[in-house]
Amino acid sequence: MYSERVIDHFKNPRNVGEIPEADGVGTVGNPVCGDLMTIYIKVKDDRIVDLKFKTFGCGAAIATSSMITELAKGKTLEEGMKITRGDVAESLGGLPPIKMHCSNLAADALHEAINDYLKKKEGQK
C-alpha cells in the first residue's frame, strides 16, 4: 500500500532532530488524528539553508516530514511557501488516499516555520 520511497523515508528519515538556534519554528497538529509535527529552519539571505523536524505521528507523517525537509533545503522562502502537500505526496511516489491528510502536516509546518521567521524579522526592524 505504500510506495518504496515512503517506506525508505519512514525507515531512514532525513534531517530528524532540532535546530537549537533556529530562525523559524513551525508546529502543527493534525485535527484528524491528533499527531504533531515541528519543523525548524535556518535562513540565510532569504534562503532555507537547513531544516530539521520532529514528528510524533504515523509512518506517512514521518515520511512526509522527511521528504519536505529535502524538498525545501536550498529553496528561497518564497519557493518554500509554494510547496504543497500534493508536491510532497508526489515526490514520495504517492500516498494511499486515507493517508493524504498526513501530508498536510508537513506542508503546514513548513509554512508556519517560514511565517515565524518572517514575523521575527519584522519585529527586529
Ligand code: FES
Ligand atoms: Fe496522523 Fe498520519 S495518521 S498524521
